[in-house]
Amino acid sequence: MSMGPSLALLNACLNATTGVCIFLAWRAIRAGRVVAVHRRLMLTGFTLSCVFLVSYATRIVMFGNTHFRHEGAIRYAYYFLLITHVILAMVTVPLVLRTLFLALKQRFEEHRRIARITFPIWLYVCVTGVLVYLALYQF
Numbered sequence: 082m083s084m085g086p087s088l089a090l091l092n093a094c095l096n097a098t099t100g101v102c103i104f105l106a107w108r109a110i111r112a113g114r115v116v117a118v119h120r121r122l123m124l125t126g127f128t129l130s131c132v133f134l135v136s137y138a139t140r141i142v143m144f145g146n147t148h149f150r151h152e153g154a155i156r157y158a159y160y161f162l163l164i165t166h167v168i169l170a171m172v173t174v175p176l177v178l179r180t181l182f183l184a185l186k187q188r189f190e191e192h193r194r195i196a197r198i199t200f201p202i203w204l205y206v207c208v209t210g211v212l213v214y215l216a217l218y219q220f
């Protein structure tokens with residue numbers, strides 16, 4: 082496998098792992114109110130996302146964009162996935178930073194309020210990131 086697709090695979094794995102981390106973090110706070118586990122997993126998800134951003138930028142700079150090769154209705158489904166993924170990925174950055182900031186400042190009331198918006202959007206971005214990878218490289 083050449084460098085471009087390997088980096089894309091790495092990025093998809095980072096996306097998937099982030100998704101699993103934040104989902105488990107959400108479950109920890111919802112089910113058992115286990116703050117320590119919630120904190121640890123969210124911070125892990127955040128770190129993985131930072132690594133992802135660096136790795137993603139590296140791939141784009143080195144190899145450019147990849148194009149979807151199929152025609153017809155499936156192409157529109159792909160564009161829907163891609164466009165919602167990209168727009169919400171940009172929205173996620175300030176949301177995650179704000180959510181994290183409030184948690185680290187122990188302003189948990191405000192943290193919870195914004196986090197209920199941040200979490201589903203962030204999870205959507207992780208899942209669709211993996212789906213975009215699959216559509217481009219495995220489909």
Ligand code: HEM
Binds near residue numbers: 196
């Ligand atoms: C960006 C990362 C984070 C996200 C997306 C996030 C997400 C969430 C969500 C969705 C809830 C609300 C669950 C609900 O009741 O529906 C929550 C609650 C909470 N989170 Fe986070 N969290 C993050 C980081 C942290 C960190 C680093 C801490 C550190 C201690 C933390 C501590 C808490 C606490 C104590 C609550 C309960 C708040 C309350 O019910 O008053 N979170 N978080």
